[in-house]
Amino acid sequence: MARIPINISAGTIESKTPESVIVGIDLGTTNSLVAFIKDGEPYILTADGKRGLVPSVIHFAESGEVIIGSDAKSFLQSSPERTIYSAKRLMGKSILDLEGYTDSMGYKIIGNQDDDNRLLQVKVNDHFYNPIQLSAEILKELKSKAESILGKSVLKAVVTVPAYFNDAQRQATRDAGKLAGLDILRIINEPTAASLAYGSGIDIDTSEHVVVYDLGGGTFDVSILNIDKGIFEVLSTHGNTFLGGDDIDNVIIQYWKKTYELDDIANHVLKPLAESTKIALSSKDSTSTVFKDQNLELSKATFEELIEPIVEKTLYSCEKALKDSGISLEDIDKVIFVGGSSRIPVVKDRVGKFFKLPIYDKIDPDEVVALGAAIQADILAGNRKDILLLDVTPLSLGIETVGGLMDTIITRNSKVPMGAGRNYTTSVDGQTKLRVTVFQGERDLVKDNRKLGEVILTDIPPMPAGIPKIEIKFMLDANGILTVKASELRSETSTSIQINSQYGITEEEMGKMLLESITNAESDMELRGIQEAVTEAQIVYNSTLKFIDQNKSWLKKNQIDTLLSHHSDLKAAIESKDKQAINRQLDILNDYSRPLAEQALDRVVEDNLSGKSLLDD
Numbered sequence: 033m034a035r036i037p038i039n040i041s042a043g044t045i046e047s048k049t050p051e052s053v054i055v056g057i058d059l060g061t062t063n064s065l066v067a068f069i070k071d072g073e074p075y076i077l078t079a080d081g082k083r084g085l086v087p088s089v090i091h092f093a094e095s096g097e098v099i100i101g102s103d104a105k106s107f108l109q110s111s112p113e114r115t116i117y118s119a120k121r122l123m124g125k126s127i128l129d130l131e132g133y134t135d136s137m138g139y140k141i142i143g144n145q146d147d148d149n150r151l152l153q154v155k156v157n158d159h160f161y162n163p164i165q166l167s168a169e170i171l172k173e174l175k176s177k178a179e180s181i182l183g184k185s186v187l188k189a190v191v192t193v194p195a196y197f198n199d200a201q202r203q204a205t206r207d208a209g210k211l212a213g214l215d216i217l218r219i220i221n222e223p224t225a226a227s228l229a230y231g232s233g234i235d236i237d238t239s240e241h242v243v244v245y246d247l248g249g250g251t252f253d254v255s256i257l258n259i260d261k262g263i264f265e266v267l268s269t270h271g272n273t274f275l276g277g278d279d280i281d282n283v284i285i286q287y288w289k290k291t292y293e294l295d296d297i298a299n300h301v302l303k304p305l306a307e308s309t310k311i312a313l314s315s316k317d318s319t320s321t322v323f324k325d326q327n328l329e330l331s332k333a334t335f336e337e338l339i340e341p342i343v344e345k346t347l348y349s350c351e352k353a354l355k356d357s358g359i360s361l362e363d364i365d366k367v368i369f370v371g372g373s374s375r376i377p378v379v380k381d382r383v384g385k386f387f388k389l390p391i392y393d394k395i396d397p398d399e400v401v402a403l404g405a406a407i408q409a410d411i412l413a414g415n416r417k418d419i420l421l422l423d424v425t426p427l428s429l430g431i432e433t434v435g436g437l438m439d440t441i442i443t444r445n446s447k448v449p450m451g452a453g454r455n456y457t458t459s460v461d462g463q464t465k466l467r468v469t470v471f472q473g474e475r476d477l478v479k480d481n482r483k484l485g486e487v488i489l490t491d492i493p494p495m496p497a498g499i500p501k502i503e504i505k506f507m508l509d510a511n512g513i514l515t516v517k518a519s520e521l522r523s524e525t526s527t528s529i530q531i532n533s534q535y536g537i538t539e540e541e542m543g544k545m546l547l548e549s550i551t552n553a554e555s556d557m558e559l560r561g562i563q564e565a566v567t568e569a570q571i572v573y574n575s576t577l578k579f580i581d582q583n584k585s586w587l588k589k590n591q592i593d594t595l596l597s598h599h600s601d602l603k604a605a606i607e608s609k610d611k612q613a614i615n616r617q618l619d620i621l622n623d624y625s626r627p628l629a630e631q632a633l634d635r636v637v638e639d640n641l642s643g644k645s646l647l648d649d
């Protein structure tokens with residue numbers, strides 16, 4: 033049965049024209065790759081039999097020339113302050129997000145001139161570059177390399193990002209593409225691309241649960257996918273945007289510094305030695321490297337001990353992802369390995385034991401993501417109509433309502449793309465303006481969540497409180513970019529924004545937010561209960577005075593006195609913030625005022641009827 037691919041509208045397709053081709057790009061922290069489809073099969077773009085990896089390194093030469101890739105890598109030692117690596121780690125971040133990390137780089141990272149909360153910059157002599165410009169330099173190089181090798185223009189691409197990249201980071205990646213002259217048709221999660229490369233789901237009759245374990249140079253992700261009859265669905269993702277081969281290198285550097293008293297040596301000087309030692313230990317039992325007349329030794333056993341905390345962190349993420357996916361360990365069919373650091377034997381061993389399964393690692397773990405991106409490009413080109421791709425949003429999205437409460441509109445782990453909406457109204461008479469503040473997170477009070485932005489709806493015609501029909505619509509696209517639209521339906525006024533938050537959120541923060549939501553669930557629920565009672569009581573409190581004022585002509589004095597007495601008791605209860613006391617006083621006031629309200633209504637009806645008969649006469 034042919035399936036209709038979703039989101040094809042994301043890219044209007046002309047891939048089959050001979051002069052242009054859509055490519056898949058793995059824009060990696062350490063290395064980047066381009067892949068393309070030839071005769072239905074994905075291939076890595078390589079020049080003259082060389083490997084396709086392009087180191088994600090940029091060297092700004094004094095002459096003004098910008099050098100990318102292997103040639104740039106050789107300047108890491110000789111000219112570190114002009115040679116930028118791991119720029120992907122800086123995407124969508126402010127200087128405040130990177131506290132404790134900037135010192136370990138050989139180049140200078142500075143805050144935004146106006147505000148440290150805004151996107152950081154890299155300073156090379158007198159020039160400033162933001163991470164979007166840096167990534168664009170790499171993309172430009174990949175584009176021109178692809179064009180010269182393929183002999184076709186490359187204008188469109190599918191680019192992969194770690195599953196935990198937030199809106200700002202995805203948007204930054206998209207902007208980098210634009211700057212490089214590339215139309216990024218789709219941004220997909222790296223684990224999703226990897227599973228595509230392994231062909232999971234290509235056979236329309238199979239159904240399976242796949243774990244994608246991706247330990248790269250700078251990021252770690254684990255995703256659990258449900259692949260059912262050609263439909264890919266990411267059930268859950270977990271990971272850490274600050275965990276990978278760079279950290280493993282750092283562990284070795286710290287060990288050497290301690291063992292051989294090398295405290296004065298800069299990290300970036302030791303890094304290449306640490307990296308080659310680490311790689312050698314993937315196939316040898318011990319290594320020795322000469323540095324300034326010293327033999328820096330490291331055995332496999334010590335190495336495995338040193339990286340144990342890193343391996344443990346990844347297993348913790350596996351556990352979390354499994355829990356979030358809602359499936360049990362026995363239901364997992366496949367574990368796919370991705371990322372250069374997944375070659376480390378102890379990692380394979382521990383993860384295999386955790387899932388009680390053999391590891392799928394026959395595709396080069398450096399190439400697998402780019403190959404999958406090329407397959408996705410092929411899907412967008414309309415060549416594989418039998419595959420669907422669904423991703424999930426890692427944190428809930430919602431708005432602030434009265435009393436600082438979070439009202440979730442799209443819940444965590446919802447499949448994207450998705451749209452959801454909810455109707456609201458005003459709480460004040462004659463309100464002509466409404467501020468809708470958008471938050472991300474799991475807590476009941478918005479102050480504990482993360483603010484993403486706000487949209488202000490203006491020109492609402494003045495109406496009594498409760499009459500305007502405010503519709504808030506959230507649309508989360510396949511790239512995780514959120515569009516929020518606020519409309520007042522009676523007057524047909526509306527306004528919308530695209531959320532592009534200023535700076536990123538680390539996976540650790542995300543994990544912390546989730547954990548806090550679990551540990552505080554009970555107290556949060558209690559606070560929400562109190563806040564809801566207070567809000568309701570305040571509405572009744574205000575309307576009681578209005579009611580007395582509008583009906584004082586016929587209300588008896590003792591009725592007014594009793595209403596006022598209950599009214600002041602309610603006020604005291606609101607001030608006490610005691611939910612039970614508030615509800616008790618609400619009941620007392622409601623019970624007493626209900627018959628009076630009915631009488632008032634009868635009077636209105638009577639007046640109207642008598643008015644009508646007068647007219648009829």
Ligand code: AMP
Nearest residue numbers: 062063248249277311314371372373375
């Ligand atoms: P990626 O970001 O996926 O390109 O991964 C690059 C990371 O993998 C770097 O930190 C490399 O040092 C690391 N790496 C590559 N090959 C090996 C290997 N054989 N053993 C251990 N780490 C490796």
